[in-house]
Amino acid sequence: MTQANVNTVNQLSRDAFGKSLGESSQLEESVNHFISDHGGGSSSSNNGDIESNSSTTDNNEQHSDNSDDESHGSIVSSDDDNDDNGDDDDGGDDDGDDDDDDDDENRAGQNGDQLAVNPTVENFKLMLRENYSHRIDAPVVASRGNALLMVLEMAKQNSDTVKGFIDSANLVNSLFATPVLPTSKFIMDKLLRIDMGIEKHYYCPNCKHELGIFQDGKSLKCTKCHPVEENTEDSEKERNTNENVEHFVIFNLVTQLEIVLKKLFKLRVKLFKPSDALDREAGHFKDLYDGSVYKKFARDFDKEDVKVISFTICTDGSPIFKSSALSIWPIFVMINELPPGPRFSNLLLGGLWFGKSHPDMKLFLTPFTRKLTNMSFGFTIIINAELQWKVEIYLLGCCVDSGARGAVQFISTHGGYLSCNWSEIPGIYIFGAVRYPMMPDRPPLRTCESLIENGKGFTAALATRQRLPTDRLERAALFKGAKGVTPLAESDSFDPVGGFILEHAHCVYLGIVRNYASIWHAMLNNKRGNDREDKLKLLNDRLQSLHPPIEVRRLPRILEERVKWNAKECENFLLFYSIPALQGLIPFKYVKHWFLLVQALHLLLRNDVTLEDCNTARTLLCHYCCDIQELYGEQELTFNCHLLTHLCEHVLRWDPLWAISGMAFEDGNGVLKRKIKAAKGIPNQIHRNLWQECALDIIREEFSSNETKVFCNSLRSKQLLKKGVFTPSCNFMGKSVKLQPSARES
Template sequence: MSDDEMSVESSHDNDNVANCNNDFVNNHENDLETIRTIPQDEQSTSDNIADGGFTTEKTHEYVEVPYLEKNNKQNNTKSTFWNPNNLNDFMSSSQFTEIINTPASVTHGELFFLLLKFSVSNHLPTSAFHNLLNLVNTFYESPVLPSSKYVNDKILNTTSEVQFHAICSKCSIYLGEFGKDILPDKCNFCSTEVNLKQSSNDSFFALINPASQIKDLLEVHEDHYENIMKNRVPNHELIEDVYDGRMYQKFRAQLPLDTKQSFVTMVMNTDGAPKFKNGPIVYPLLDIVPEPRSKEETVQIMSNLEDSDDIMGIKCPSPLINLSYFDIIEGIIPDYLHCCLEGVAARMMGYFMKNLSAKDLENLDNKMLKIRAPNQLQRLTRSISSRNDWKAREWENFILYYSIPILEPLLSDKKFDHWLLFVEGLYIILQEKIEIQNLNRANELFHRFVAEMDENHGKRAMTYNTHILLHICRSVHNWGPVWANSTFPFESANQHVLNAINCAKGVGHQVIRYVNINHSLLVMQNFLTPINNEEVQRYCEEVFELRIDKALKGSDDSTYFGRGSY
């Protein structure tokens, strides 16, 4: 409380205690209606007031200040407005009805950028973003932001870079491009009537030219790009990133001289591929390791395919064979997330848990829940019983950090040693820097793990994911550590795309709008960053971080603080 403010309290016996100090008494005597004292020891009371006290020490007498003038209430409105006790207190403050005259501290562009980023971060639909712009415009005597839906669509939706292609809703045959080709009313292949003019029609696919987005990304990360192109020297004895991979270096060596320092490599991911049929698959272990299938051999097999037959597991030609500098064999790498974490590890835990009694499972759950993980681990420990709901990162944490002490008392020595082969191999290929000799060690561990799988868990355990472990170290040698090209970023991006879908109608258009808006955000952020004031930068850093500071009560009265790193 400031020197200009005074607190008044009433006791039940109508005796009021005055909290005042000498400065207030000296400077604001006119603001008091009365100051009445009940003296028995007048001198001690006066001295006590002057010293800032509330009562006399000997006689316990009180100084009564019954009321303050109205103009003194106005001096207290600021604290009432910013720290009210209730709604009435808040509404009774003078600032509640005063026109705001505080100057703005951001530019028009910064304000538009912050509102757009706020909308994206909170998964607001575009209609809510337009309403937000109109709301801000009501704060000012004249509009400060473009609020027209038509204008904002032109700003954010670069539809000139999107091509829409029609397909038949029944047989998926290609019909042509919207706005360019004359589209038929009936499918030429299956004779199904096609009404492409309906707004509800979703029989189409969209192509987005990524050239401008790649260009903008390179501009944002220009320093990193220049460092990789010109300064980074690959280490043939140490694998630290994609750039140290054998196939990456081979790809770079075959580029023309004029493009050796001006190229971009990309990691692609696809979902929705046909699932493998259930059933055991036997992979023979030979003394002589067969040569991997070559690109040329694979292309030749594709050219010999009939309509319904498959040859050596190849079912149809792939359009990827038409990509320049792309090797259809070595260029397709094992997916660490689905293969190792949600594949092999999840299946192995199913084998371990199937014969446990309810009491044993309860004991395991209690052990897991008592683990106090450091804040570097993004995912907290959950019970073994809930493992079907575990995320991939939870599986990774379990394999590397928890599984050995949890499973050792449970498994036989033979099965436990078999599990250790998988854990150690995974630990090696997840290192930030992998020496070639350690990579060879991991390759040996995975081969032993696969070789002993049948003996420990039967032919049913010889699954596709188990077989892929035989190739994963070769992939690390070719393209760097598994963390450098895993599908974790794609899974995260898929979740963001799902969050951008607000209704079942026009899903394709919503996804395209989401991509365009995020591209616009990147362009604006790159433009505004050099001129942003500190408040805008701080707001973006604190409010729009993906990982938010949290405090969570864990098991055994433990509390987790901060944000996770892994």
């Protein structure tokens, strides 16, 4: 066989098959057989020619210690060469592939139109016909359930649309004489649909009047906004018109809870028993079970023969598209009795409001609370053939940010008078907004009884059209800021004051940290001449020169990008970067003042917070809030700064700050947004993904062969590090480099 044919076969194999050819021993033998049939000569001489040609083509190629690889030349070692260049799925270095692409382009440019008549193309076609034209006669090792599971898992991991999912199923069907998987969206929906008990509650968008749950043949025309006469032809037409109405969705929590409990039971994740909270060490706060709210719940509602489970809910808006005002407001449900890891990763979806406006919380939360109340009467969950639990569900907490907390609690929003959720501090109007200076006497705290009484008084005043004061402060003071009674108060286990959790991620990280980062940026910008540029550049250089460990997922960003910092980045800046980065750039009195907040948060974020830690943090936060007016002015006495005075009360009432955080619920919002593929039918898309994931858990339980598990795990897991030397005392990561010994070492 001539050298030209050897080079041609070598290049065709590298270009046409790449790594896959080097990974298949069967194809290696086919190529060698093709060489011997069409070129003659001995196998050893041919292999030697190929190997020598490969070494001249790729200067970076390293010889393998494996004798088999050496004997087959570049056809086999191409896989190792690509690995050495870092070509992997984890974003490794792609230098090897880029070099090959450049060589291909150069050769294509040199050959020009000769490629169309190159005789090696016919050789390539001949090799394809010899190796790929035969019907597949390999035995099938997977069942139909295994195939369905693998297609579902692949669609989930790749975030496929419904069409992409059906196309994958049809690809599998095309390999068989008869279809083995559903061939259409309709059949797939019928197969995978689980009765989730979804309820569509319709309402009038103008007057927010509830029109009820959808039923076939029922009129959805709002009679308040569009009254019609009885027994007329027009009235019958009006009744059958369902235009200009909107709806929100309430999901069935029982089915979701059953699937989660079954999955965690197999993983041997145990539920916390509420009565055990009464035996925990006093004065130490290690989780939410040590707070006063949960201990009171354990005394009042725990039972011996029933699995008592408590929920913490959250609702917050999240925009869907940048070019539209549409947003979703999901109700996420967290199971308090799970350990922290499973607690954050196994959120349930209780409801979904979508539209261009904020939800009417009375309309949205009333049917959801009624469902929770019905679940408190008890129901049965079948864990397996030998075990079933009687379960009772109770609402315990509500974790929402300041923007939504006022609407859910039915008090003034955070921009109005008497808007504090836990105290009756009035606030003062200065600099165009309500501010909250420190008072010599502590303002009275809200109680459950007073809040409900004031809420009922406000509702009665509106119903009777009572004339209210025109002054905003007087009108708010008349009912202590109450705007009604929250529907969550219908649950016997929920306290409309103590049941609301101070969500520190939005308050401290996204609120205070971002605000003071802007103040310091403006402070450095006010410097004159080169001093301003030097200090800003030095601060950014300090932030970018930091190399945090792998546990800190995000690298620090410059101060100009502070608006884009998420809650985790703000937390890292507060706890780890801010003090050393600001040293020498702003006056020391500001750094010392900031250190009070940093130290207080360090104490309240410990795994084991003691009463002494709470008292120390309370003192630090009190000094911090008192010094704000002197250092920064009254305009910085914001609502978030006032909430710092309640932070230690929150720990005593609930938990360390990390035990319940808005970060987990924000992650849930991101998961829901990734499920939306089109602008129409958003609730249906989310609902379909919800019951498909539930069906996937059931199918995974029924059809999990070893081969299927390997395939599914390869989709879910990240690629492991391929290069490294691991010893008991030290691990060396990356590609090895040969170093010459120094003169002293030699």
